[in-house]
Amino acid sequence: MLKMTHLSKVYRTEVVETYALRDFNIDVKEGEFVAVTGPSGSGKTTFLTIAGLLETFSGGEYHLDGIEVSNLNDNARSKIRNEKIGFIFQAFNLIPDLNVFDNIEVPLRYRGMKAAERKQRIMDSLERVGLASRAKHYPAELSGGQQQRVAIARALAGSPRLLLADEPTGNLDTQMARGVMELLEDIHREGATIVMVTHDPELAARAQRNVHIIDGQVVELSEDPRFHTVHAAAGDAHA
Amino acid sequence: MDILPILSTLRRHKLTAWLLILEIALTCAIVCNAVFLIGQRLERMDMPSGVAEHELLQIQVADMVAPANPYARVAEDMAVLRQVPGVISVASSNQVPFGSSSSNSNIRLDPAQVRWTLSATTYFGENLPKTLGTRLVSGRDLESSDFVDVDVAMKALGTGDAKHLPSVILITQTLAERLWPGQNPLGHIIYLAPTVGLRVVGVLDSLVRPNAYDISKAQYTTIVPLRMGANKDQSYLIRCRPEDRAHVLDAALAALKKVDPQRVVTTRRSFDEVRRKFFQDDRAMAGMLVGVIAALLIVTALGIVGLASFWVAQRRRTIGVRRALGATRRNILNYFQTENFLLATIGIALGMALAYAINLFLMLHYELPRLPAIYFPVGAIALWLIGQLAVLGPALRAAAVPPVVATRSV
Numbered sequence: 001m002l003k004m005t006h007l008s009k010v011y012r013t014e015v016v017e018t019y020a021l022r023d024f025n026i027d028v029k030e031g032e033f034v035a036v037t038g039p040s041g042s043g044k045t046t047f048l049t050i051a052g053l054l055e056t057f058s059g060g061e062y063h064l065d066g067i068e069v070s071n072l073n074d075n076a077r078s079k080i081r082n083e084k085i086g087f088i089f090q091a092f093n094l095i096p097d098l099n100v101f102d103n104i105e106v107p108l109r110y111r112g113m114k115a116a117e118r119k120q121r122i123m124d125s126l127e128r129v130g131l132a133s134r135a136k137h138y139p140a141e142l143s144g145g146q147q148q149r150v151a152i153a154r155a156l157a158g159s160p161r162l163l164l165a166d167e168p169t170g171n172l173d174t175q176m177a178r179g180v181m182e183l184l185e186d187i188h189r190e191g192a193t194i195v196m197v198t199h200d201p202e203l204a205a206r207a208q209r210n211v212h213i214i215d216g217q218v219v220e221l222s223e224d225p226r227f228h229t230v231h232a233a234a235g236d237a238h239a
Numbered sequence: 240m241d242i243l244p245i246l247s248t249l250r251r252h253k254l255t256a257w258l259l260i261l262e263i264a265l266t267c268a269i270v271c272n273a274v275f276l277i278g279q280r281l282e283r284m285d286m287p288s289g290v291a292e293h294e295l296l297q298i299q300v301a302d303m304v305a306p307a308n309p310y311a312r313v314a315e316d317m318a319v320l321r322q323v324p325g326v327i328s329v330a331s332s333n334q335v336p337f338g339s340s341s342s343n344s345n346i347r348l349d350p351a352q353v354r355w356t357l358s359a360t361t362y363f364g365e366n367l368p369k370t371l372g373t374r375l376v377s378g379r380d381l382e383s384s385d386f387v388d389v390d391v392a393m394k395a396l397g398t399g400d401a402k403h404l405p406s407v408i409l410i411t412q413t414l415a416e417r418l419w420p421g422q423n424p425l426g427h428i429i430y431l432a433p434t435v436g437l438r439v440v441g442v443l444d445s446l447v448r449p450n451a452y453d454i455s456k457a458q459y460t461t462i463v464p465l466r467m468g469a470n471k472d473q474s475y476l477i478r479c480r481p482e483d484r485a486h487v488l489d490a491a492l493a494a495l496k497k498v499d500p501q502r503v504v505t506t507r508r509s510f511d512e513v514r515r516k517f518f519q520d521d522r523a524m525a526g527m528l529v530g531v532i533a534a535l536l537i538v539t540a541l542g543i544v545g546l547a548s549f550w551v552a553q554r555r556r557t558i559g560v561r562r563a564l565g566a567t568r569r570n571i572l573n574y575f576q577t578e579n580f581l582l583a584t585i586g587i588a589l590g591m592a593l594a595y596a597i598n599l600f601l602m603l604h605y606e607l608p609r610l611p612a613i614y615f616p617v618g619a620i621a622l623w624l625i626g627q628l629a630v631l632g633p634a635l636r637a638a639a640v641p642p643v644v645a646t647r648s649v
Contacts (some may be wrong), residue, residue: 018649045646054563054643075567081642082565093560093645097248107240109563166646 001162001193002028002051007060009046009216020046021216024060028195030161033188036197038053043216044197045166051195052078052085052164065161082110086155090167092147094139094154100126101135104154111158125153129183145176152183163187165196169203181206245578252550258545260586263622266539268589270624271618272597273528274608279524283454284518288336289445291372292510293481294327296488297335299474299506300495309468310388310579312498317365319494320475325483326491330370330476331467333363335510337517341450344461347430348418357456360448361412361431363389363465368409368443370478376412378425378441385440385464392465399434405464408437411446413458429461437463451517472505484509539622540629547575547633551640559644560638568638575634576627583626587619594618637645 009021021043028034038044049055050062053069062069065084069077087093094103101122108118127131129149139147148168155163165184169177181203188194188208196207204210212219249256306312313331314458320329333342342363343395345355387405395403397641408429415424428436443460451457465472475495479487492504551558566574598610 038302049643049646052563054646055641075569078562078565078570078642081563087563087645089560089645093556093563095557095560097251097557099245099247102244102247105244106561106566109244110561110565110567110570158565 001032001065002026002195003061003063004047004051005061005063006051007062008058009043009055010058019216021050021057024217026211026218028162028193030193031188031191033185033194033208033213034196035204035209036195036211036213037199037201037204038213040199041177042213044105044213046216047213048164048166048195048197051162052087053081078110082107083158084161086158086160086163088148088151088155088163088165088168090170092139092144092151092171094150094190096139099136099138100131100142100150100153101148103139104157107154107158121159122153125157126150126182128156135229143176144172145179148172148176148180149183149239152180152187156187163192164196165194167198168196169198169200177203242366242577242581245574245581249578249581254581255546255549259542259582260589262539262542263583263586263626264589264593266535267395267618267622268593268597269535269588270621271590271594271614272601272610273532274618275527275614276607277532279607280521280528284525286447286451286454286457287445288447288510288514289373289443289458290447290510291478292514293371294478295370295510296477296479296484296491296515297338297474297506297508297510298477298488298495298504299472300502301471301473301505302469302499303503304499305503306469306499306502309470310466312364312469313467313473315498316469316473316475316495319498321475323477323487323490323494325487326477327480328366328370328478328535331364332367332474333465333467334360334475335474335476336371336447336449336511337513338449339517340399343448343450344431346418346461347433348428350430350433350436352430353502355532356418357459359410359459359461360450362446362460362462364467364474366551367462367476368441371446372478372587373446374444375409376442376444377423378409378439380441381407381409381462386466387464389465389467396432396435401434401436406436406438407440407464409441409443409462410439411443411458413440414447414460417459425522431463435542460576470565474506497629513581524559536553536621536625540625543579543626543629544633547579547630551575551633551637553606553646554637555640558640559642559647562640562642563645571638571640572634575630575637579626579634580623583623587622588633590618590622591615 004024004026007021007024008019011018011020024047036044036047050057058195064080095106104122104125105118108121123132126135129152131146131153134142134146142150168184169180172180184194185206198204317329317331320326334340342361343358344361345361346357347355365386368375385405385407387403391403410424416453418424419427424439424442427439429439430436432452436512445458446460448460477487477491488507490509495502561571600608601607
């Protein structure tokens, strides 16, 4: 589903080159639920933005659903984002001037879908996240958890092949975070491929597979001393 | 493009949206009326005179000492002017087309008529149609036997002595059609006073009146065969080839001075100058209105640019989200262009109603004609185009917002 090979991302200024990703390799199979972890500044979000075709990369290869994306133009990238990828952002990223229904409708309109099908998909996805009664509410009238559910409904409405979640519970309290996580697990159980970037080891532990990023590279967890610290602390707590 | 979500967004920004709509409405209303006023002025400035404009010169002289025989003086002046190399024709005249100063007569078709039919201007002087270059469409020109000395005619008018009054008259075909619609005007009698009946012997193609302020009555013109004697401000019209005007004017002035070195030249000008001076207020008004329109359109365009730029900056994050959700750059460009089109359309609709109201006010208080309907679509298209051009810059900036903005915290 998602395969990056020797991928690099370099930010260049006149005096310095900064590698956000270097010789980055990852292979996410269809139907997998992968959690991507790593310390701040390690390149998690850069990986996600490249995976979601929100940003281009400097070198290497990236195949998404069998398509080599490096040579695609902006329109083709937009089309893939619209049809194959569902985004769930930490800050929800709902459009504040549109109500819940209209927010979910945004990507469907860009797909040129007929109104009746749009409506059906929107209501189905709202049912799926338990917010069918809030279709006419504006984002500001919803709690953080509800807003994130709307964002998930927006991502699901387009039936994407891949769900990319960037700290989906980062702005939520524990109870709301648990609800959102359970929703993602349900979606995964129904067959979706999910790649989730998170700081939270507990959330990461609920994913099928963990990928750890350090300094722009995927590393074996055993190589990261901070992983041992976290696990040692967790072990102390259990003891 | 999807209009409903855009309207939904605009409903959440009512104040700024309405400010722009009102600005567009005011501009539309004022521009429609101003363009109409400019059109009126241009139409007036383009008014045909019926004379050979580029071939005419006017000289006015004032004799410091009254000549013993004013008619002989005019005859002498005209004779010396005819001798000037390049002169094609010379006329004495009481007035010139577009000359502002006008001699008018109240015209009756029946001597017993209490209220006159209309007021027309009265040219008199010798050799006028030929010198002016106005074309005779039927009948004949005035002949020397038709002419009466103006002083004699004035005395005869007081005594009611018809024998010493002119008996014939030339009129324009516009005046003829107004007085006797669909009829041959030749032979009809016009009464300039109850005792002064003049038979129409010739019809002129066109000859504008000096005070042509009302375009609908600008061709209400007559030529009466009255011979002029030298007076305090005797006017001569000289016809020559356009390229000869400068040297003919100099030579004509010298010739007139030779007749009487004491005389003062009060006016020396080409007919082009006469026309230019007559319409200078119209030109100034049209120029001012063009300035007002330009200023209004620029202010409106800047308003659109300002608001669109503000909205682009304010919505940068949501533009990024839209891009992340699959919007192409074209989708974003279309969004802002459609939004502007909707605002402009509402503004134009209000502006048209306002334009109609302003026109009603101008009709009531300034006797302006009704604003023709064609100005509404023209104004609408102009404002739509300006709106689209004004929003293009901010919309292109919006379209350039990369999708990755969606992932960055503001």
